[in-house]
Amino acid sequence: MTCNFLFFIVDQLCATHLGCYGNSIEATPVIDGLAADGWRAQECHVATPICMPNRASLLTGRMPSVHGVRHNGIPLSLGAVTDLLREAGYATSLIGKSHLQNMTAKPPLHAQDAHRPKREAQRPYPGNYQQECQKTWEASPSFEMELPFYGFDHVQLAIGHGDASDGHYRRWLQAEHPEFADKVGKQHSLPAPGYELVKHGQAWRSAIPQELHPTAWIADQTIAQLREAQRRQRPFFLYSSFADPHHPYTPPGRYWDLYRPEDMALPSSFHADTPPPHLAWLRAQRDAGRAVKNTMACYAATEREVREAMALGLGSLSFIDAQIGRVLAVLRELGLDKDTVVVFTSDHGEFAGDHQLLFKGSLHYQSLTRTPFIWRDPQWAAHGGRTDRSLLSTIDIAPTLLERAGIERFNGMQGRSFLPAICGEAQRQRDALLIEEEGQRTYFGFDQPVRMRTLLTHRHRLSVYDGVSWGELYDRLEDPDEARNLWDEPSYRTVREALRARLSSEMLAHTETSPAATALA
Template sequence: MADTRPNVLFVLTDQERYDCSAPEGPPVETPAMDRLSNGGMRFERAFTPISICSSARASLLTGRFPHGHGMLNNCHEPDAIRANLPEDLSTFSEELVAAGYDLSYTGKWHAGRDQTPADFGFSYLGGSDTHHDDIDQAFREYREERGTPVGTVDLEEAIYTGDDPRDGDEGTFVAAKTPIDVEETRAFFLAERTINAIEDHADGDRGDGPFFHRADFYGPHHPYVVPEPYASMYDPDEIEPPDTYAETYDGKPQVHENYLDYRGVADFDWDLWAEAIAKYWGFVTLIDHQLDRILEALEETGLADETVVVHASDHGDFAGSHRQFNKGPLMYDDTYRIPLQIRWPGVADSGERCEAPVHLHDLAATFLDLADVPIPDGFDSRSLVPVLENGGDPPADVAWRESTFAQYHGDEFGLYSQRMVRTDRYKYVYNGPDVDELYDLDADPAELQNLIDHPEYDDARREMRGRLIEWMDETDDPNRAWVPDALGDSEVDLA
């Protein structure tokens, strides 16, 4: 009897902002992502559980919040809390393999210092980034064959953090134009490897069962290095500062303002930010065009109608919002809200929108549900299949939270405990070492005014603190024992 379970193509970008592919967002060209949204379902309230690469990717793999899998910061750093995931944790990938799926993987990993995709059931097809892992040398060999070895080209228009934004001897590399051809970019290479995998599946070279392929693009994470035509696709003079650029940090935790110096961007003016943002947008469009090539390959091989396509990002990027660079202990939507589009032929294929709050790691349960595989008890993950089957709304008989929960445990500078709960209207951030935050997202979508002590928001503050404690209870958050005393006025009935 033929296996009728769908194939899954999962495309994960690295540090892609939600607004870049949103209809109401900036003028970034994303035809392939728009194609997925128009021919599938776009999730308007999708959030990462944590705005750190390794932690978010580990959550995606295990279906757990970071405190549940223990990889609290980046695994490649010398201060990593956990370099590799515990071997006894269930992962969606291993469950799929056990259920007869053929798994393949291209691109960035960054969910274990020593572990590789092969340790979790994937056949790895190349394209890793040696800053975070060194699984193979496939991309380097590819560039050598094309006559432009990695590290031998002279970059143009380079921007760095620090006192002199044009001095590469100090600071962090932010953006540049590269003289290489598009075909020599890592994005093109990863798309090519993914297309090869799709063709192999179509030809039966990898068996006749359903497949799951994961393509992890290294970008638009900094440095935003792009070739023409993407390097000059967006004119910095035509980019307007976002509303968040008016940030004063008044009434905010001190670490927010400190991070300007920590990241080396305290002296960046808008002209410099606009130049960097133009490259970031160009990077998004470059990746989008590679996604378009992948979608075309699905069509050409005849696999499109039997393949669920998912696009998401591990987390966002400040890219000048709140005058910040990269990410950190600032739980704004710029880094916590993520793009998510799912096309499921015959089920979710008519351009619907979902306004229900969801998490990135809900995809772990979703992938298993698509494959008719039971969801492990340890998952903090709920399947999106009922929402996909019901036009974007949670079915009446399915309990669905009205909020999302996120956390932060520290990055390069040391431990720093944060928890966040967000509804459609409010966001509450618990900052263990400093003042908490409360934002009215209807009145202040840019999250500029901290209302934590505003008397007119006493009820909202109590309600959001109660929601936070419920999330911590439900997920066995180890900080749960300390938070009630710190929050004080949080006892409300949310039933």
């Protein structure tokens, strides 16, 4: 049966902030309702906990080391195969955040380092790689996307985070509500006394009405595409991508103080661990008053900062939940819910106070690597409310979508379809996952940008780092907070070496296989 896809993705969400993943605060009734009616993955983890490369992995079904977007700042090649649904006749739309290309105009690293070679190993596939750059939109009020864009025929971009998004959103705000176009951003925000994150520029109380906030605009544009889909009567893939609850936090209107920081409970890991060296370094920076708190990078936070981030992040999430509710109401109104698969996920997690950390960085705690994943399918509506504990990866999403659509996958796609699990059939489960990370920043006390690999099994998490002799090893069953690093424990030496050998095998299994070699004579 031909089906439609309505794919919701949010940015930087700790899975446990959802009620269906254990949050006792009723902040997300709509998303929780999707889980109650659908299928929920309990152990879905990223290919990498960084935005651009993991979004590229979601669309390609390939690891960052293979599709080439190793970290933020490297656009996905326009030669990457991301258009199989479009080729099969689907109407394809991308609404909101894309982040498959760079949003800033910062130069490559070699331009800032005299010791780096100026030429790269490969020339870019031809095309325009400045379509998501904010300066492109600022320089040309009439700029238009070159379509199709990574397989999407219709694109409406919101570039950036909080209420200061650029792209099509800003153009719409300037044209339709010019009285608010100059009131976005921190410099025009409303007073918010007592908030530490406001001082750091990581939050502000938006002066934009909630109905004009980028989150509401993304829902509006998604609804418009649903109405267009009913008129076209073609199968559709509608990718509705919210740029929140990523920092800086700007939940609008009543959502700013919907939750109070003092009511937020600290994660159980906050006071419970013996930190590995790089986490100890972050805490030492904080305790010495040297923590950098005004960038996108993670830092060791105070209890007050964590509680603020949790409250404001939850406010942003509740606002998103309400907007998703609006979209689903129209889906039902148009009768499209009867043949539309609805998916909800995030591009990666968020520390949200786990181990005293905020935001994201090169520590693969499950608060960062684990993402929510919900699939509601009208074909299996009678089996709603099921939870699956298989190990799933971001790279498994694309082949699952393709199998559901009846489309053959391409050579080089590394993920495995988990559609058999969704429809209740037995499947060969993964017993290990590979997580990659290539950092841009030199921090954590390292003398070079962080490069690491993680092996995740149902029982253990092993993380190794380039250039250092130590690593991380945790027993996930005995120590779910990952508070006790067993790397140097003599009794775990055999386990450690077995996991290192398995990590090597997984890295080998995820090397490139495309294009296929010439047939032997």
